[in-house]
Amino acid sequence: MFPNGSDERIQAKYRELRDAESRRVPSFDRVMAREPHRRIRFTWLVVPVAAVALAIAVFVLMPASQPAIAPTAQSKPEPAAREENSNVAVAPAVAVEDTETPQKSRKRTKQARRPQPQQQPSDQCAEC
Amino acid sequence: MIAPIPDITGQLEEHHADAYLWSLACCDRRPEDAEEVLQTVYLKILEGKAQFRGQSSLRTWLFSLIRNTATDRRRRVVLQRLLALKVAGDEHRPAHRVDPDEEVFRSQQRAMFLRAIGGLARRQREALELVFYHDMTLEEAAGVMQVSVGSARQHYERGKRRVRAALEGEEVAYVSEWQRRENPGEVS
Numbered sequence: 001m002f003p004n005g006s007d008e009r010i011q012a013k014y015r016e017l018r019d020a021e022s023r024r025v026p027s028f029d030r031v032m033a034r035e036p037h038r039r040i041r042f043t044w045l046v047v048p049v050a051a052v053a054l055a056i057a058v059f060v061l062m063p064a065s066q067p068a069i070a071p072t073a074q075s076k077p078e079p080a081a082r083e084e085n086s087n088v089a090v091a092p093a094v095a096v097e098d099t100e101t102p103q104k105s106r107k108r109t110k111q112a113r114r115p116q117p118q119q120q121p122s123d124q125c126a127e128c
Numbered sequence: 129m130i131a132p133i134p135d136i137t138g139q140l141e142e143h144h145a146d147a148y149l150w151s152l153a154c155c156d157r158r159p160e161d162a163e164e165v166l167q168t169v170y171l172k173i174l175e176g177k178a179q180f181r182g183q184s185s186l187r188t189w190l191f192s193l194i195r196n197t198a199t200d201r202r203r204r205v206v207l208q209r210l211l212a213l214k215v216a217g218d219e220h221r222p223a224h225r226v227d228p229d230e231e232v233f234r235s236q237q238r239a240m241f242l243r244a245i246g247g248l249a250r251r252q253r254e255a256l257e258l259v260f261y262h263d264m265t266l267e268e269a270a271g272v273m274q275v276s277v278g279s280a281r282q283h284y285e286r287g288k289r290r291v292r293a294a295l296e297g298e299e300v301a302y303v304s305e306w307q308r309r310e311n312p313g314e315v316s
Contacts, residue, residue, distance in 0.1 A: 014260035
């Protein structure tokens with residue numbers, strides 16, 4: 001197992017070390033009778049745990065709950081404004097078709113009718 | 129299938145000296161830490177938290193358990209240092225147990241050897257320790273280290289090479305230092 005002298009030399013060094021350390025082996029009973037091993041104080045452990053929990057709450061849970069938040073007062077008028085704009089864009093096209101070419105093909109008439117359900121009542125239309 | 133060990137306490141007592149010396153090696157030769165690790169291991173076994181499955185010899189299993197417990201302890205200590213946590217019981221802990229024979233025990237030659245093996249990688253140190261110090265075969269050492277035999281052999285060979293080089297370097301330095309003290313006027 002030890003083909004060259006250096007292995008035997010290393011082994012001799014280990015033997016020497018073992019002989020020296022073997023003299024100071026504590027008894028089995030002494031090892032078992034030691035105080036129970038040390039524990040981390042609970043109060044200090046709470047700090048990093050709480051910090052990690054808070055970080056998880058902020059960065060993971062909050063983005064998931066954002067859609068459920070009710071729109072604020074500032075964001076409410078925006079959909080109404082969009083509706084008005086769409087009416088302005090759509091309504092003249094319908095009005096023009098209806099007025100200029102009332103006897104065109106059915107197909108074009110259907111296309112013209114499609115946006116009608118989205119239309120506001122005629123009293124809100126600027127051109128009517 | 130877990131085979132119950134008859135008279136477990138007796139078996140542990142039988143292997144106690146070897147187990148302590150291995151624990152000492154796993155704890156960088158700090159006796160206090162070695163005793164603590166060994167106590168934890170014994171408690172794990174006696175409380176049934178660690179169970180011998182008969183896949184290796186009892187000694188190999190015990191050594192493996194000691195190694196894993198020492199590794200866990202080392203990680204815990206690193207974590208505590210990182211978090212700057214105080215450990216309960218530290219206040220009453222003696223700084224270092226000084227033995228009256230300490231001076232004699234720590235001879236210069238031994239210190240030199242300890243420095244040489246202290247510079248090795250952990251796996252290399254473990255492989256050499258298990259083979260040379262505990263008279264294990266490479267197969268048994270691989271079982272304790274939980275690596276393949278080929279890997280254990282590599283650690284063993286590399287470790288030997290590095291110890292040899294370190295010892296030669298230390299000896300050359302020692303001899304030149306000795307010569308310098310003997311002939312202080314000589315300039316080399």
